[in-house]
Amino acid sequence: MLPNNKIPEHLRSWSVPWPLYMPTFATPPELQPGPGLDASVAAGWAEPAFFPAVNDWPQRQAAALIPFQVVGGRPRNPSGRTGYTGRRLGRWGENQAADPIVTTGAGADRRVLLIRRDDCGQWAIPGGMVDPGETVPAALVRELREETGVDLAGYRAQILTTTYVDDPRNTDESWVVSTVAHYRLPETSPATAGSDALEARWWPFADLDTLLVAVADGGGRLYAAHRRLLGLCGGGR
Ligand code: RP5
Ligand code: MG
Ligand code: MG
Structure with a gap:
């Protein structure tokens, strides 16, 4: 398993501009579109790939235990930048x-x-x-x-x-x-x-x-x- 990228503390917050921020794509093969993802979805532990499957952000935000923002149709980790994009977990967002x-x-x-x-x-x-x-x-x-x-x-x-x-x-x-x-x-x-x-x-x-x-x-x-x-x-x- 990959360790979390080390993001300098002063750059973690989304409110701090970082024009050159280039998070590493972290989605493993079994969660990328294709047979692997189909199998993960069928096994019941993952939801489908990003667009157009996830379009219920208002409901997800309302149900969230910790509030988060959605910017440009993509959820934003409420703890700030992690250095990684994509997903290694079953669901997008929380x-x-x-x-x-x-x-x-x-x-x-x-x-x-x-x-x-x-x-x-x-x-x-x-x-x-x-x-x-x-x-x-x-x-x-x-x-x-x-x-x-x-x-x-x-x-x-x-x-x-x-x-x-x-x-x-x-x-x-x-x-x-x-x-x-x-x-x-x-x-x-x-x-x-x-x-x-x-x-x-x-x-x-x-x-x-x-x-x-x-x-x-x-x-x-x-x-x-x-x-x-x-x-x-x-x-x-
Ligand atoms: C941790 O992973 C949580 O605190 C919880 O213990 C666990 C949930 O993930 P799985 O054990 O289902 O992989 O983040
Ligand atoms: Mg467990
Ligand atoms: Mg378990």
Whole structure:
């Protein structure tokens, strides 16, 4: 996966003129017009190529969790320039995700349920995209069940935030906004990796900082975009 281009901070905002801005085209073959895209659309995880398929921007803007502009018929990432154009995600504009942070225990025994992502090998919150027509609470429960086998039915969610996620797939025209919820469970329950997870494990919160640098133990780093989200309930940095 490509890292986000480094855009100088003072040039990120769309309100700062940058006449020579030349973002890199980042759309992978499976999302470019042709059989690959047809297969991705048929598989249900992608919408069709840009024009004329997407002409409902007023509705999308009204439904957006974070307001964004459309300029010349193209959506603009509300966090500013990314250095990339095109899309690596299923939808143009805002892609809504749900991230369940599931913890147990207290103090030194406090643990959090993480998965290792199959696209980058890094440890991450077991989150995923909200399906069309699905509610966020339903997506939180479904994604956790699919990726870890743990059932949240009967547990109350504490919504922590709705936030832009600094996902490496973001581009100027397609980005992730997630609803992050915290669930406290009385004890750890067996976790089994499924869907797009390679492993599922209850990590001690105290180890999260080590995770950022340790590549031992079959692990990998903590998915950078989730460091801040885990910090919202006391983990990460
Ligand atoms: C992150 O990617 C979100 O925070 C969420 O955890 C996840 C959604 O994408 P998939 O796991 O469905 O690839 O941006
Ligand atoms: Mg996922
Ligand atoms: Mg998933």
